[in-house]
Amino acid sequence: MKAKSGKISFVFGGNLEPERVSRERLKAFLENTLLLMLWSLLVLGLLSLAMAGYLGFKAWGMPYITEGKFLLESSTYTFVFWISALTDLYLWAKYVEKNAGTQDSDLNGLEEKSWQQVKEETVDVYELFDKPAKKAWNNSLKFAQKRQQDLEKLFNEKTGQAPKILATDLLLSLLENGNVASLFYRIGVNVKDVAEVVKNYSLLAGKNRADMENFAQIPFSALQEASKLHNKAIDPLMLLCALPSCINDEHIIQAVFLNINLSQEKLENIASWLFHLKLLSDDLKLFSRLSKFKPDSDINTGLTSVPTIFLDRYGQDLTRLAKYARLPVALGRANDLKEMFKIATAGTGNIVVKGDVGSGRTTLINELAYKMASEQVPVIYQDKRLVKLEISAILGSGQKTESLLVQTLKEAVFSGNIILVIEDIHELAKAVTASGLSLLDILVNFLQSHELTVIATTSVEDYTEHLRDAPNFEQVFNPYELRHLSRNEILLAACIRCSLLEAHNDCLFKYQAIEQAVDLSDIYIRGQNQPQKAIAVLVEAAARAKHALHKIVSETLIQEIISEKTHIPAQTLKEDETEKLLHLEELMSKRVIGQRAAVTAVAEGLRRARSGLASGARPLASFLFLGPTGVGKTEIARTLADIYFGEDRFLLRLDMSEYHGPDGITKLLGRSDTDNDTPIVRHIKNYPFCLLLLDEFEKASPEITNLFLQILEDGRLTSGRGEVLDLTHTLIIATSNAGSTDIQDGIRQGLSIDRIKTRLFNQTLNKFFPPELLNRFDAVVVFSPLTQSEIEHVSLLQLQALQKELLQKGVKASFTINVARDVAENAYDPSLGARPIRRYIQDHLEAFVATLLLQKKLKRGSIVTIDLVDGEYRLV
Amino acid sequence: MNNFPLNLLTLPIWWYTRGLTMAWRWYQRRTNFALQSTGLALFARHMWEPLYQDYTKSGRILSFFLRIAVLCYKALISGLSLLYYGLFLLVYVSVLPAVLVMIIFQILSHA
Numbered sequence: 001m002k003a004k005s006g007k008i009s010f011v012f013g014g015n016l017e018p019e020r021v022s023r024e025r026l027k028a029f030l031e032n033t034l035l036l037m038l039w040s041l042l043v044l045g046l047l048s049l050a051m052a053g054y055l056g057f058k059a060w061g062m063p064y065i066t067e068g069k070f071l072l073e074s075s076t077y078t079f080v081f082w083i084s085a086l087t088d089l090y091l092w093a094k095y096v097e098k099n100a101g102t103q104d105s106d107l108n109g110l111e112e113k114s115w116q117q118v119k120e121e122t123v124d125v126y127e128l129f130d131k132p133a134k135k136a137w138n139n140s141l142k143f144a145q146k147r148q149q150d151l152e153k154l155f156n157e158k159t160g161q162a163p164k165i166l167a168t169d170l171l172l173s174l175l176e177n178g179n180v181a182s183l184f185y186r187i188g189v190n191v192k193d194v195a196e197v198v199k200n201y202s203l204l205a206g207k208n209r210a211d212m213e214n215f216a217q218i219p220f221s222a223l224q225e226a227s228k229l230h231n232k233a234i235d236p237l238m239l240l241c242a243l244p245s246c247i248n249d250e251h252i253i254q255a256v257f258l259n260i261n262l263s264q265e266k267l268e269n270i271a272s273w274l275f276h277l278k279l280l281s282d283d284l285k286l287f288s289r290l291s292k293f294k295p296d297s298d299i300n301t302g303l304t305s306v307p308t309i310f311l312d313r314y315g316q317d318l319t320r321l322a323k324y325a326r327l328p329v330a331l332g333r334a335n336d337l338k339e340m341f342k343i344a345t346a347g348t349g350n351i352v353v354k355g356d357v358g359s360g361r362t363t364l365i366n367e368l369a370y371k372m373a374s375e376q377v378p379v380i381y382q383d384k385r386l387v388k389l390e391i392s393a394i395l396g397s398g399q400k401t402e403s404l405l406v407q408t409l410k411e412a413v414f415s416g417n418i419i420l421v422i423e424d425i426h427e428l429a430k431a432v433t434a435s436g437l438s439l440l441d442i443l444v445n446f447l448q449s450h451e452l453t454v455i456a457t458t459s460v461e462d463y464t465e466h467l468r469d470a471p472n473f474e475q476v477f478n479p480y481e482l483r484h485l486s487r488n489e490i491l492l493a494a495c496i497r498c499s500l501l502e503a504h505n506d507c508l509f510k511y512q513a514i515e516q517a518v519d520l521s522d523i524y525i526r527g528q529n530q531p532q533k534a535i536a537v538l539v540e541a542a543a544r545a546k547h548a549l550h551k552i553v554s555e556t557l558i559q560e561i562i563s564e565k566t567h568i569p570a571q572t573l574k575e576d577e578t579e580k581l582l583h584l585e586e587l588m589s590k591r592v593i594g595q596r597a598a599v600t601a602v603a604e605g606l607r608r609a610r611s612g613l614a615s616g617a618r619p620l621a622s623f624l625f626l627g628p629t630g631v632g633k634t635e636i637a638r639t640l641a642d643i644y645f646g647e648d649r650f651l652l653r654l655d656m657s658e659y660h661g662p663d664g665i666t667k668l669l670g671r672s673d674t675d676n677d678t679p680i681v682r683h684i685k686n687y688p689f690c691l692l693l694l695d696e697f698e699k700a701s702p703e704i705t706n707l708f709l710q711i712l713e714d715g716r717l718t719s720g721r722g723e724v725l726d727l728t729h730t731l732i733i734a735t736s737n738a739g740s741t742d743i744q745d746g747i748r749q750g751l752s753i754d755r756i757k758t759r760l761f762n763q764t765l766n767k768f769f770p771p772e773l774l775n776r777f778d779a780v781v782v783f784s785p786l787t788q789s790e791i792e793h794v795s796l797l798q799l800q801a802l803q804k805e806l807l808q809k810g811v812k813a814s815f816t817i818n819v820a821r822d823v824a825e826n827a828y829d830p831s832l833g834a835r836p837i838r839r840y841i842q843d844h845l846e847a848f849v850a851t852l853l854l855q856k857k858l859k860r861g862s863i864v865t866i867d868l869v870d871g872e873y874r875l876v
Numbered sequence: 877m878n879n880f881p882l883n884l885l886t887l888p889i890w891w892y893t894r895g896l897t898m899a900w901r902w903y904q905r906r907t908n909f910a911l912q913s914t915g916l917a918l919f920a921r922h923m924w925e926p927l928y929q930d931y932t933k934s935g936r937i938l939s940f941f942l943r944i945a946v947l948c949y950k951a952l953i954s955g956l957s958l959l960y961y962g963l964f965l966l967v968y969v970s971v972l973p974a975v976l977v978m979i980i981f982q983i984l985s986h987a
Contacts, residue, residue: 071978072978072981074981074982074985074986078982079979079982079983079986082975082978082979082982083979085975085978086884086975086976086979087884089887089891089971089972089975090883090884090887093882093887093890093891093895094882096895096898097882097890097894100898290912292913293912293913293915299928301915301918301919302915302918302919302921302922302925303919303922303927303928303943303946304922304925304926304927304928304929305928305929306928306929375912382918383915383918414929415929416929
C-alpha cells in the first residue's frame with residue numbers, strides 16, 4: 001500500500017500475512033536471545049578480567065595491575081575479556097540505535113521538529129509504529145485466526161485459507177493495550193465489556209464484512225492522527241483514533257462507539273490529552289535541568305545588573321517563582337508566546353496583550369516566566385528577570401504614587417535586566433495624580449525616553465475605552481490580541497489542569513465530566529471567560545470529590561455545581577421534573593379554570609424547551625396571552641411559577657403600563673451612569689432560568705416593544721450599563737387586553753377561537769403590536785370569557801382558599817353549592833372578569849365569618865357548613 | 877526510519893558512520909549544555925559593559941580587569957568541559973580498533 005504526500009512516498013511494510021508476522025516474532029525472539037547471550041558474555045568478560053587481574057596480582061604484585069599489563073597479557077581470561085568487549089560495544093550500539101530519536105534537545109526548544117522532515121523519499125509507515133503499536137498490529141492476526149476458527153466451528157466447515165484481517169480484530173488487539181484501556185476508563189467504560197460485545201458481534205456477517213471497511217488505510221490514517229499532534233511515533237492510541245475513519249457507518253465498531261457515546265472528536269481529544277500529559281512531563285524534566293543555572297538573586301549571569309530595592313518591594317519576581325515551580329503550570333498559549341516573541345524582536349519590544357479576564361492572559365505571562373527561567377527565549381529576553389509590578393501596592397502605599405512609580409521604573413532601567421509586567425494596565429489610566437496626569441501618561445512618557453521592556457495586559461473593552469486614545473500609547477506599545485481558544489483547545493487546557501487536580505486531590509475525572517464543565521459553563525455561566533470558568537467548576541468538583549466516598553468526578557457532580565451557581569436546573573431531567581412536565585396540564589388545571597388552549601400551549605412549549613429541542617439562541621419559550629380582563633392570563637403564569645419553579649423568587653411580574661412614557665426604556669434597562677440595577681436586570685442576573693411576566697404589554701412604550709423584537713429573536717438584552725444579559729433560559733409570558741372587545745363580540749357571534757384569532761390578527765392587533773413582534777412569539781393564545789360553570793368553579797376555588805385560612809385557625813368549614821352560585825352570580829362582571837370574586841368573598845363571606853369568630857360561635861375544633869338561606873349566610 | 881542492518885559484521889561500518897554522527901551530536905549537546913552552565917557566551921556578550929552598572933572611570937577599569945579574570949575562569953571551565961567530553965569522543969573513535977587489535981593480538985599470541 002502506498003500513499004503520497006508532496007515529495008515523500010509512504011509505504012506500509014507491516015502486512016499481516018502469517019509468514020511475515022511469524023518472521024517478525026522469530027526475529028524479535030532471536031534478537032532477545034542474542035541480547036541475553038551478549039549480556040551474559042558481558043558478565044563473563046568482567047569476571048574474566050577480574051580473574052586475569054587477580055592471577056596477575058598474585059604472581060607479580062600491584063605493578064601488574066597499575067601498569068595495565070593484565071590487559072595485554074596473553075591468557076584465556078584476557079582473550080575472553082576482549083571478545084566480550086567487542087560484543088559489549090555491539091550491545092551498546094544496539095541500545096543507542098534503538099533509542100535514537102528519543103533524545104531531547106537541550107537548547108533548541110523553539111525549533112519545531114516535524115517528523116515529516118525526512119531525508120528519505122520513501123517512508124515505511126510501519127517503522128514509525130512504536131513497539132506497543134507493532135505488537136497490537138501484529139496481534140490482530142491472532143484474533144482473526146480465532147474468529148475464523150469460531151466461524152468454522154459454527155458452520156462446521158473449514159475454509160482452508162488464511163483469515164482476512166478485519167478492523168474488529170485490530171480493535172480487540174488494541175483493547176489489550178494499557179493506554180487504550182486507560183482511554184476507555186476515562187469515559188467510564190470497561191474494555192472487557194467492549195471486547196465482549198465486539199467478539200460476540202464480530203461473527204455477524206451483516207455488521208462486520210471486509211467491504212464495510214478500508215483496513216489497508218488504517219496505518220495511513222493513524223499517521224495523519226499522529227501528525228495532528230506532532231507525535232513522533234504512531235502509538236496504539238493513534239491506531240484507535242484511525243479506526244472510525246476507515247469503516248463505514250453500518251460497521252459494528254461504529255455501533256459500539258455510538259452506544260458508549262465515543263465520537264471521533266472525543267476519541268481524538270482524549271488521545272490528545274494523554275499525549276500532552278506526556279509532553280508536559282518531558283517539558284518539566286527539561287525545564288528542571290535548564291532552570292538550575294538561572295541566578296537566584298537580582299544579579300544576572302552577566303553581572304551587569306544591580307539589586308532593585310523598590311522593585312522588590314512593589315513587584316513580584318516571576319522568573320524566580322517559576323524556577324522553583326511556584327507558579328501554576330502553564331499550558332495552551334505556546335503559539336501566542338511565539339507571536340509575542342516575533343513582535344518583541346521586530347518592534348519597540350513593549351507589548352500590550354488584549355484578552356478578557358480568564359481567557360489566558362496570566363497563563364501567557366506564566367509560560368513566559370517558565371521559558372525565561374530556563375532561558376528558552378530569544379536573545380533579547382535572555383539573562384533577564386520577569387518582574388510583575390504590583391500596581392495596587394503602589395497605589396496603596398500612602399506615598400506620592402507619581403514619584404514612586406518613576407523611581408521604580410528608573411530602578412528597573414538602571415538594573416538593565418528587568419522585563420516589567422503590568423497586569424490590567426488600564427488601571428493606571430484611572431489613577432490621576434495631583435499634576436493632572438494619569439499614571440499611564442507618566443509611564444508612556446517614561447518609556448518614550450528610556451529603554452525598558454514592558455509587557456502589559458488588559459481586556460479588549462478596557463483597551464478601547466482607556467488605552468487606544470491615550471496620548472502616544474500606541475506609539476510605545478504594540479497591541480496583541482489573544483487568540484480565542486477553540487472548544488477542543490479549551491478542553492485540552494481543562495484536561496491538563498484536571499490531571500494536576502487529580503494528583504493534588506487524589507480523585508479521578510471522567511472525561512464526560514470535563515466536557516460537561518466546559519460546555520455547561522459556556523452555556524450557563526455568563527460574565528466570565530473560558531477556560532477560567534470551566535476550570536473554576538473543575539477545581540470545586542475536585543475539592544468535593546476529595547472528601548467523597550468514591551472520589552470520582554462525574555457529570556452529575558458538575559451539573560450540581562453549575563446548577564448551584566446559576567440556579568438553573570442544568571442537569572438532564574430529574575425524575576420529579578420529568579413527571580411534572582409530562583403532567584403539567586393536569587397540574588395546572590387544578591388552579592386554572594378553563595383556558596385549555598393556553599394551558600396546553602404553555603405546557604407544550606416548556607416540554608419542548610426542556611427536552612433540548614428548542615433553539616438555544618432564543619428565550620426558552622415566549623407567549624402572548626390575549627383576552628378580556630380577569631379570565632386567567634396572569635393566573636396561568638403564577639400557577640406555572642408555583643408548580644414548575646416551586647418558588648416565587650423565580651417569577652418576576654412587570655406591569656408594563658409603568659413603562660409607558662418616553663423614559664420607559666431607561667426605567668426598564670437602567671442608566672449608564674448609575675450602579676443600581678433595575679428589577680429586570682437584577683432578576684435576570686440572579687436567576688437566568690426564570691419566568692418573566694409582562695402584564696398589560698400593549699401599554700409599554702414603542703421603544704420597549706421594539707426592544708422585545710431583539711429579545712424574542714436573540715434571547716439577549718443589553719442593560720443601560722452595557723451588560724449583555726442572557727435570556728435564553730427565560731420563559732416570557734406577555735399578557736394584553738388588546739382586542740378584548742373583538743373577542744367578546746366573536747364569542748357572542750358564536751365564532752370559534754381560531755376564527756376570532758384570525759380576525760384579531762388581520763384587523764385589530766396591528767394597531768397595538770407590529771406584525772414582526774407577533775410573529776416572534778412561540779404562541780399567541782386567545783382567552784375566551786369564562787362560562788357560567790367556569791365562574792362557579794372559580795368561585796369554588798376562591799372559597800377553598802377561605803377554607804384553608806379557616807383551617808389554620810382550627811376551623812373546618814365547608815360551603816354549600818348555593819354559596820358558590822351566589823358568589824358566581826353576584827361577583828362576576830363581564831367587564832372585569834373573575835377579579836371581583838375575591839373582593840365579593842372578602843366583603844361578604846369573610847365579614848360573616850369574622851363576626852362568628854368574634855362571637856366565639858366559631859372556635860378551634862369547630863366543624864361547620866355555611867349555607868345561603870333567603871339571601872343570608874347561615875351556619876348549618 | 878533508519879534501516880541500517882546493524883549486526884556484528886556491520887558494526888565497524890555503523891560505528892564510523894551513523895554511530896559517529898550520533899556521538900558527535902552527543903558531544904555537541906553536552907558541550908553546549910556545559911557552556912550554558914558556565915554562562916560563558918552570556919558573560920562574553922556583556923564583556924564591554926561595566927559590572928553592576930558602575931559607569932565611573934574607575935568602575936569601568938575595574939570591571940574590565942575583573943571581567944577578563946572571570947572570563948578566563950569561565951573559559952577554563954568551559955575548555956575543561958570540552959576536553960572532558962572530547963575525551964569520551966576520542967575513546968569512542970579509538971575503542972573499536974583498539975578492541976579489534978587486542979583480539980587479533982590475543983589470537984596471534986595463542987597461535
